[in-house]
Amino acid sequence: MxxxxxxxxxxxxxxxxxxxxxxxxxxxxxxxxxxxxxxxxxxxxxxxxxxxxxxxxxxxxxxxxxxxxxGEPVAYLRGRREFHGVELIVTPAVLVPRPETETIVDAALEWLTSEALDAPQVVDVGTGSGAIACAIAAACPAAHVLALDISEAALEVAARNIGALGLGDRVRIDRSDLLAGVPADAGLDLVVSNPPYVAEDERNLLDTSARDFEPALALFSGPLGTLHTSRLADEAWTRLRPGGALVIETGTPAQTARVEALLRKRFGALAVDPLPDIGRTVRGFLARKSLEGVGP
Ligand SMILES: C[S@@+](CC[C@H](N)C(=O)[O-])C[C@H]1O[C@@H](n2cnc3c(N)ncnc32)[C@H](O)[C@@H]1O
Missing domain, CATH: 1.10.8 (Helicase, Ruva Protein; domain 3)
Structure with a gap:
């Protein structure tokens, strides 16, 4: 030039x-x-x-x-990214928020609307940039959100976003290995998560931008891509109140089928709904804990 x-x-x-x-x-x-x-x-x-x-x-x-x-992602080059109507600060310490995760946020918001709670207690597990936590808090002024991540570096970015969006009175952050840091009797209304879900042998399916630039901690989840989800299904079930819900994102069709099976086993065959996007691709699931609070 x-x-x-x-x-x-x-x-x-x-x-x-x-x-x-x-x-x-x-x-x-x-x-x-x-x-x-x-x-x-x-x-x-x-x-x-x-x-x-x-x-x-x-x-x-x-x-x-x-x-x-x-291959460096545009979001890292700009230092920010639009997600579900909010602008987020994004650094290489966090996953770049994806459009498919907006399907998960929409499902969570729809469930919150249908429940019409005064002050719903929501936990976002693996918050990264704080994308899901901030989008839910911004769209649902009644919600109180706890944003968890195992990565200190990611939590620093989430804290900056929560502050910049003026959501500090309703969104808290904490370091936790999935839900281990939340008491078993927390009685949560909603657990929402976009956990790591790429299987080790799917590494080659990732584009260069993800593989070479995004944090491995945000991507990979054991040989089948279900290491985090299977733990999270159990940990969330324990911490949800009867009638509470887990909304979780999934990946490839094979990984999605595995997650569906493990959620049905934990929450009950009729308590799990797929979450399709506008192109009808299933992006995750909503699983409800029974009102009796007992497993299948
Ligand atoms: C796929 S990213 C999702 C980030 C963000 N929620 C989003 O949708 O853009 C997964 C996140 O989970 C975090 N993570 C990985 N293992 C974790 C664990 N054992 N406990 C809590 N968070 C974990 C990663 O640091 C990363 O921020």
């Missing part, structure tokens, strides 16, 4: 170059990174196509685009 370049020039060249490098969404990524390098909104790129880039802006964009071509 030599000489004086306009916004139009850099958009065209960068979209083409990222596409040739195998980037799956070259236009979107280019727009987000160009807006970042220029310190403007994405829309403004198209309102001032003849605007020349300063040498500093051009250098900044070149650096971001080269890193993107090597």
């Amino acid at each position: 030599g000489g004086v370049l306009t916004v139009r020039d850099v958009l065209g060249k960068t979209i083409k170059w990222l596409g040739e490098k195998g980037c799956e969404s070259p236009r979107l990524d280019t727009e987000l990174l160009a807006a970042e390098a220029l310190g403007i909104r994405r829309l403004d790129l198209y309102l001032s196509p003849e605007r020349p880039l300063t040498p500093v802006e051009a250098d900044r964009l070149r650096d971001l685009v080269r890193r993107r071509a090597k």
Whole structure:
């Protein structure tokens, strides 16, 4: 990119170059990174196509685009990501929040609405950036959320997001190995989780961005991808009140089938509902603890 370049020039060249490098969404990524390098909104790129880039802006964009071509997620390059209507700070210490997790948040919010509780007690297990905890608290002003993670580094990011979104009075964080830090008689209304669920032998199915840049602690869960979920099913069942619910995200069809079986065994065959997204792909399950509080 030599000489004086306009916004139009850099958009065209960068979209083409990222596409040739195998980037799956070259236009979107280019727009987000160009807006970042220029310190403007994405829309403004198209309102001032003849605007020349300063040498500093051009250098900044070149650096971001080269890193993107090597697989670094756009969210890490920008340091933030939109999720379910909230903007989150995102660093390499946390998983980049995914659109499929919004299906899980929608299901959790729908269940909270149907229960119409005064002050529902919700726990987000494996909170990472705090995505699920913050999205639920932002959309459900009655909810009190405990956001748990085993990673101190992730909890620091979650704390920044909770503070930046002004949710500190209703979202607390704590370090815990799944629900081990929560008393068995907690009587929770809702446990929600996007736990690690990639099976060790599915490592090669991950794209470079996830495999090389996102924390392994956030991704892998034993040989079958169910190490966390099987523990969580038991730990959540114990800590939920009778009639309480677990909403949990799953991964590949094979891992999803394994999770469905273990949830039905723990919660009862009729107490588990699949959670399809708008494309009808099952993204997780909602499991209800019986009103009698007894297992199947
Ligand atoms: C798939 S990420 C989900 C992050 C976030 N909830 C989201 O949806 O974007 C899983 C998270 O679980 C955390 N984690 C892994 N093992 C854990 C454990 N044993 N106990 C608690 N959290 C754990 C990881 O640090 C990571 O933040």
